[in-house]
Amino acid sequence: MTKKDSIFAEPLxxxxxxxxxxxxxxxxPDMINRSVPGYQSILQGIGQLTKRFAQSDSNLYDLGCSLGAATLAMRQNCQHLSGVQVIGIDNSEAMVERCKLHLQGYRSDVPVSVRCEDIQQSDIxxxxxVTMNFTLQFVPPEQRYDLLKKIYDGLKPGGVMLLSEKFRSADEHMNELLVDIHHEFKRANGYSELEIAQKRAAIENVMRIDTLEAHHQRLHEIGFNHTQVWFQCYNFAALLAVK
Known part of the structure; x- marks a missing residue:
């Protein structure tokens, strides 16, 4: 049974x-479902897009795989192909250990491996x-271009990158509105004002978010032929980039 997130419930x-x-x-699992609007829809979309774009004799990567929800969605939707393998990578040893246990609970002929390493050092x-599900936002901004360029270079022709991110609006008024609506979403899911404030303080130094315009521009500069937001809810979005 999933434990309830109460990490920030008491004053620190x-x-x-x-x-x-x-x-x-x-x-x-409780934290992300109560904090990220549309998270389950994004996972379903990752599975659907994997089924459409995965190629035989190729690798499928989940970079920043955490507990393996996207890894599993990818694995379940490429079983019709031959010569594929799914690779999950995360730099948290605790996440990797639990991810391996989760994946063992699902039968599949598609080989899957989970590695504990820095995605910036990983071979693609x-x-x-290649999926990055709310991962790039934790990479230092000045290092994002090089990481995405490495991913692009490792993609086969017709390959895709699935990028989910929290974003900020270029319009400051609209940005404040989206942030307020997101906080209302968290309140509706049972988080207190104290929890929202302390979580925000804990994450502001480690999660630096971009505008959607910045994401599109960077992806095009790297060489992706087409980019499109395929899901958005408040200030959370999922993008598809096609090589």
Whole structure:
């Protein structure tokens, strides 16, 4: 049974930077479903897009795989192909350990491996689908172009990148509105004002978000032929980039 996220429910003398440790692992499914609007729809879409774009004799990557929800969605939707393997990568040892246990609970002929490593140091090769599900926002902004360029270079022709991110609006008035609506979403899901404030303080130094315009521009500069937002709810969006 999923444990309820109450990490920030009590006043903390000092709010430390957010880390994906064992404490977060224990409550992560509850945390992300109560914090990210449309998360389950994004996972379903990742599965659907994987089924459409995955190629035989290729690798499918889930970069920043956490507990493997997107890894599993990809794996379940490429079983009609030959010579494919799914590779999940995360730099949190606690996440990787639990991810491996989750994936063992589902039968599939598609081989899957989960690695504990920094995605910026990972090799991306012969890929037809690469997913980054709320991962890029934790990479230092000045290092994002190089990481995405490496992914692009590792994609086969016709390969795709599935990028889900929290974003900020270029219009400051609309940005404040989207942030307020998101906070209302969290309140409706049972988070208190204290939890919202402390979580925001914990994450603001480790999660730097871009505008959607910045995402599109960077992807095009790298060489992707087509980019499109295929899902958006408030200030959360999922993009498709086709090589």
């Amino acid at each position: 003398p000092q709010v430390s930077d957010f880390v994906f440790d064992h404490t977060v692992v224990e409550v992560f 090769k012969s890929a037809s689908v």
